[in-house]
Amino acid sequence: MGLWFTEKQTEDFGITAKINKTLHTEKTDFQKLDMVETAEWGNMLILDDMVMTTEKDEFVYHEMIAHVPLFTHPNPKHVLVVGGGDGGVIREILKHPSVEKAVLVEIDGKVIEYSKKFLPSIAGELEGPRVEVKVADGFMHIAESENAYDVIMVDSTEPVGPAVNLFSKGFYAGISKALKEDGVFVAQSDNPWFKADLIEQVFQDVKEIFPITKLYTANIPTYPSGLWTFTMGSKKHDPLQLKPERFHELDTKYYTEEIHQASFALPKFVKDLTEKKG
Amino acid sequence: MGLWFTEKQTEDFGITAKINKTLHTEKTDFQKLDMVETAEWGNMLILDDMVMTTEKDEFVYHEMIAHVPLFTHPNPKHVLVVGGGDGGVIREILKHPSVEKAVLVEIDGKVIEYSKKFLPSIAGELEGPRVEVKVADGFMHIAESENAYDVIMVDSTEPVGPAVNLFSKGFYAGISKALKEDGVFVAQSDNPWFKADLIEQVFQDVKEIFPITKLYTANIPTYPSGLWTFTMGSKKHDPLQLKPERFHELDTKYYTEEIHQASFALPKFVKDLTEKKG
Structure with missing residues (x-):
């Protein structure tokens, strides 16, 4: 074997x-x-x-955590990634010509170092002129930022170990403060088959802070259950009310304009998780 | 361990x-x-x-192979399931009041016997008055049927062993003959991560016979890659052009009217499989 x-x-x-x-x-x-x-x-x-992440299926996660919020915002210029040291989210962000600066704040420099070495197709854009990489605590970076970003993506590990603070209501409040007045935020929020309680909790916490809160999904075969969720909090822009002219062609393997819409259609047992009382 | x-x-x-x-x-x-x-x-x-199938996640597959074609047809009365000896598709079919007769043709009587014994929540409806169970070769049953069914579901195993004939162009031609003039057919067609060639082949074969051919997906965590596809062939009714009043409430855990529509939105790499030349 x-x-x-x-x-x-x-x-x-x-x-x-x-x-x-x-x-x-x-x-x-x-x-x-x-x-x-x-x-x-x-x-x-x-x-x-x-x-x-894996070289073969990474495109799903990275496209879906990046393009859904980036198209939801009408003109994203300043974008922050918390976590995401493998560089995949940065690579997708840079496909948007409106973006002037993409900041990556990863707590573990070793993730960046070995992703550059062994995952070049994912981490290859981390050196670009529009990219700023900081090896630092994302929680602290958020706490120190105000009115700074159009879009923030939280590309964290599970809520154990270094990422535990990234699943707290205080963190979401900090994100709201770090965003501009029409900012959009998204966090990976695990899977509904084994982590239903977590999804329910994150959704309720985000909903207390952001006027528009939505859950969307994507199929990621190497992640638990294959059905992954993302929780979006938005101050002003509704991801399902985009102007048709907002979309532009992108080089993708998963994301399309149709998938953008369809990813918010939730299986009934998943939809139920977003409708519980907080 | x-x-x-x-x-x-x-x-x-x-x-x-x-x-x-x-x-x-x-x-x-x-x-x-x-x-x-x-x-x-x-x-x-x-x-x-x-x-x-498993007791915990079976509802996804059974709801999605049944309700998508059954709602696509305006008034399904006679329905055939080829394979599906565990009884899950039959259980879902019976939720549609228009259905007068649901016929199950399963080649292996042992699948029925042990599903009844150990999967009662799935197989429990196989005895109902609207159900006819035949232990027989589905390929032969199709060959002998003409203008008989409104909807046919092919709930087969992989295209190895007993199911190999169920993935042939001759079989799809037989299904077309077995259907009434506005009949709808659906077959499980495996996953796009490991079986892209199969999906491409089935789609092209069905498309040569049915005027309306569409692929749709569902998340099934215990199936390979977690992303399952179903290929639908329809003589007249378009699954994406349903009259809103066609839907009625159903007791489901996955399927909803919104999921019906969204399940046809394909990730780009999956959509590409349906657009290749035959």
């Missing part, structure tokens, strides 16, 4: 992938980092034993 | 589920049948080492 990586997505269920070789293993100041070459998914970044 | 079931969804990737106990194992005349109690998904039916 050889070497296989198995992620227990729950206590009783997981995925398993054949490994051609281990590229790097390290305990960083913040988490366990493994980079492996898999036979099915290409190179794979694993943090604390959870798949973060 | 105890006992785990691992399905290799490809040579190099799979899912793995903790088993509380094995309920039944048998080599039937057609395939290997395993029924196990899993810790995550409840009871699970496995044929030839592939997950067919």
Whole structure:
């Protein structure tokens, strides 16, 4: 059989992938980092034993966390990514010509370093002239920012370890302050099959702060259950009320104008999570 | 660790589920049948080492293969299910009051027998007065039917073993003949991450026979990649041009009127599979 990586997505269920070789293993100041070459998914970044991204399916997550809020805003110029050290969100942001500056605030410099080395198709744009990379605590960066960004994406790990503060109501309040008056925010918010309570909590917390709060989904085969959610908070712009002329052609493999709309249509059991009392 | 079931969804990737106990194992005349109690998904039916259905996530597949074509047809009375011995599609069909007769043609009587025994929440409606169950070859049943059905669903296994004939152009031609003049047909057509060629082939084959051919998707966490496709062939009715009054309330956990529409919005790499030359 050889070497296989198995992620227990729950206590009783997981995925398993054949490994051609281990590229790097390290305990960083913040988490366990493994980079492996898999036979099915290409190179794979694993943090604390959870798949973060793979060369083969990364486009889904990165396109969907970036383009949905970026098209929701009419003219995004200043954009912040909290987390996302692999650089995939930055790569997608730079496809929008209106963007003048994309700031990445990643707490773990090792994620950036080894993504550049082993995931060049994902991290390759981190050096661009429109990009500013800071190795710092995203929570603190948000706390210190005011009226600074048009769009903020929170591309975090699970709410354990270094990302635990990124799933708190105080953080969402900080994001609101860091955004301009018509700013848009999105955070990855895990999956509805195994983490229903988390989705419910995040949605209610964001809803208390942002006038427009919506959940949308995408299919990511290497993430738990394959059905991933994103929670969007917007001060003014409704992602489902875009002017048709707002869209422009993009080089994508998942996102389309039609998918933008359809991703907000939720399976009934998922929709129910957004309709509970807070 | 105890006992785990691992399905290799490809040579190099799979899912793995903790088993509380094995309920039944048998080599039937057609395939290997395993029924196990899993810790995550409840009871699970496995044929030839592939997950067919589980108590926890079965509703997605069964609702989506049934309700999308049934609402596409304005007044479905006679409905045929080819395969589907677990009874889940029949259960969903019976939620439509217009249906007078639902016929199930399953080649392997053992699938019916053990589904009734170990999956009662799925198979429980197989005895109803509006249901006719035949243990027979679906390919032959189709060949012998003419102008008989309003809607036909093909709920088959993979195109290996007993189901290989159910993925042929001759079969789709037979289905067209077995349908009435405004009939609707749908077949499960696997996933776009690992079986892109199959989707492309099925779509082109169905398109040569049916004036309206569409692909739609659903998230099924225990199926390969979590993103499942269904190919619909329709003689007259367009699933995206339904009269609003056609919908009626249904007791579902996944399907909604909004999901009906949204499920036809395809990720770009999936849409591309439907636009290739035949």
